[in-house]
Amino acid sequence: MRPDLRFDFIADMQDGTLTIRRKFAAGRQMVWDCYTRSELLDRWYAPRPLTTKTRSFDFREGGHWHFAMIDPNGTHYWSRTDYETITPIDGYTGYDGFTDETGVVNPDLPRSRQELRLADKGDHTLVETRVSYDSPEDLQKVIDMGMEQGLTSTLERLDELLASLIAEAQPLPAQNA
């Protein structure tokens, strides 16, 4: 990361909010475009090594973006962002939820509230995102789900590790069971 482009990540576990600030070496209009045009969102939104694929995009108050983040195995993680208020080119508010392939929001999982703010900083743009949950219980649900998935993937990785170690025929400790 370039030293002049600071990344701030503030987690308030009590409140269940995340505040993320990042400066970009670009004008506000261009940053706004990257958030509000699906062909551009597809080029950056998913964290590596995942990729983004838009299913439908309707950027207006009351509209939504339905998309998948795809992992290298081809697994699709479907989400949608519902836009509540839009103030070009200052920011928007909305909700993020997990969905299925058809875009139906999973009712068992809480949605997070998203607030995006863009501000000029000289010839740079400061992007501030606030992610929050309606209640500590909602946040806990999401964490529990993440924990299950995290544990599953840890155990899958353990399986792979064990398989490769067995292939190397590394002896296990003496067992007298």
Added chain:
Amino acid sequence: MDHYQTPLDPIFHALADPTRRAVVQRLGRGPAPVKELAAPFDMALPSFMKHIGVLEEAGLIASTKQGRVRTCRLSPDGLAAAERWFDEQRAIWASRYDNLDNLLTTLGGETDET
């Protein structure tokens, strides 16, 4: 992407040892008292407890003591899980914004040329 690997390092360290892997595999079938976990190994209890300690620090297992029996189970306690979730979110946003940075650089180059 250092922040991507950091949270996983203690986990891989913990799982690099065959005794600890065997313990995690056993706990995958359900909670068990330390005594039962230690039984298959030809090892003094204090040495075995060190392995339990490493697994606990990595957040892979948790243990509770009732009377003289310490029971271990898979998965971290609530706080460790929350910390892990926040770490994960941090990594997601950092990576996402690095992507955006690259895209803006590309777009900036395109605009300069037109």
